[in-house]
Amino acid sequence: MLAGVFRGAGRMPLEEVPDPVAGPRDVVLDVRACGVCGxxxxxxxxxxxxxxxxxxxxxxxxxxxxxxxxxxGIAVGDRLTGLPIQPCGRCRRCLAGARHLCEVWTTRSIAFGLPGAFAQRLRIPDALLGGNVHRLPDNAEFTDGALIEPTAVAAHAVRQAQPQVGEPAVVLGLGTIGLQVGQILLAAGAGPVIGVDLSPLRREVGARLGMVTLDGAGGLDAVRNGLREHLGEREVALVVEASGAAPLVAHAVDLVRPRGTIVLVALYHHRAELDAMLAVQREITLRGSANVTSEDFREALSLLGQGRVRMQPLITHRLPLEHVEEAFRTQADAVGSVKVMVTQD
Known part of the structure; x- marks a missing residue:
């Protein structure tokens, strides 16, 4: 079969690789869609x-x-998506019930140690329906299914946030995760949900999905002014930082109200600095949110099936597997793209 194979920074040529074979407890998928993640x-x-x-x-x-x-419970022709994480089941975290934080998952999971889905076919080991594999709703497209994993990441973050009905929330960064966090917060009854991003395209998508959006180009003071315009004297109960920009962690501390909550759901490649005294004085709750669980997948699929989250507005580009390297370069344009999808007809 053909697959995009990583060959060093900036290189992912299409190569012929062996076809995956299903062991007794595995399934093999004909991959129809795979999203490019941050x-x-x-x-x-x-x-x-x-x-x-x-x-x-x-x-x-x-x-x-x-x-x-x-x-x-799985038959040839079933339409599936699944969790990439394959926990070991034996480490301290797995035994403590935090399988999504398995100490060795990055060495034994789909696309992390095992072959991933930028390929014509994919083997899912130890397939368990409702566990690490899930059927798509009948009305879902394959591209909807490929967005279940990031939507589940967002669902996990919102679970950490514990939003209150009618309370204002801010989402910093309107990439795929931020947009899905916004939709799930709205579905949970938070409001208004205010999204901040530099990209006009991403702000436009956020507005289509029901969020109030602000341009982050003016910095913290401009965001504060925008919040006052939309909230009046109300304060922000929750900030979800989904951009991965380290300076915005400090902004989140500044924006949230006393006894408010901040959830960090992005990946950070630089150290973040924040005003710890301000966090103390405001009694702020700061939580991290990592990975997904089967419960998060079920929630994401339920929200999709009920029409309470939408996937298609996020997809700005579709490219065939033959152009997988171009798909990565397109996704790198944070102003001109939201979700780039590699598809196979």
Whole structure:
């Protein structure tokens, strides 16, 4: 089969690689869509945290080509998506019930150690329906299914945030995760949900999805002024930092009200500095949010099936597998893209 194979910073040629084979507990998918994630993009550009020969791609959906003899409830032709994380089940975190924080998941998971989905076919090991694999709703497209994983990441962040109905929330960064956080906050009854981003395109998508949007180009003072315009004397109960820009962590501390909550859901490649005294004086709750669980996947699929989150407005580009390297370069344009999808008809 053909796959995009990482060959060093900025290089992902299409190569012929062996077809995956389903073991007794595995399924093999005909991959129909796979999204380019920010973590993929960082590894592609920097060459860090991935090895030569790795097939990336962990936001995927496809139809089942082969089913292992010990797999229950899954048949050839089923339309599936799945969790990339394959926890070991034996480390301290797994045994403590935090399987999504497994100590060794990055060495044994889909696109992290195991081959990923920028390929014609994908093997999902130890396939368990409702666990690490999930059926798509009947009305969902494969590209919707490929957005379930980042939507589940957003659902996990909102679970950490515990938003209150009718309380204002701010989302810093309107990439895929930020936009999906915004939609899920709205579905949970928070409001208004105010998204901040530099990109006019991303702000426009956020507005289409029901968010109030602000241009972050004017800095913290401009954002404060925009919040006053929309909230009056009300204060921000929750800030979700989804941009990955380290200086915005300090901005989040400045923007949230006393006894408010900040959730960090982005990946940070530089140290963030914040005013710890301000956090103390305001009794701010600061939480991290990492990865996804099966529960988050089920929630994301339920929200999609109910029409409470939308996927298609986020997809700004679709490219075939043959142009996977171009897909990465397109996703690198944070002003002109939201979600770039690699598709196979």
């Amino acid at each position: 973590s993929d993009l960082h590894a592609f550009r920097s060459g860090q945290h991935t090895r030569d020969g790795q097939i990336m791609g962990h936001e995927f959906a496809g139809s089942v080509l082969d089913v292992g003899s010990e797999v229950d």
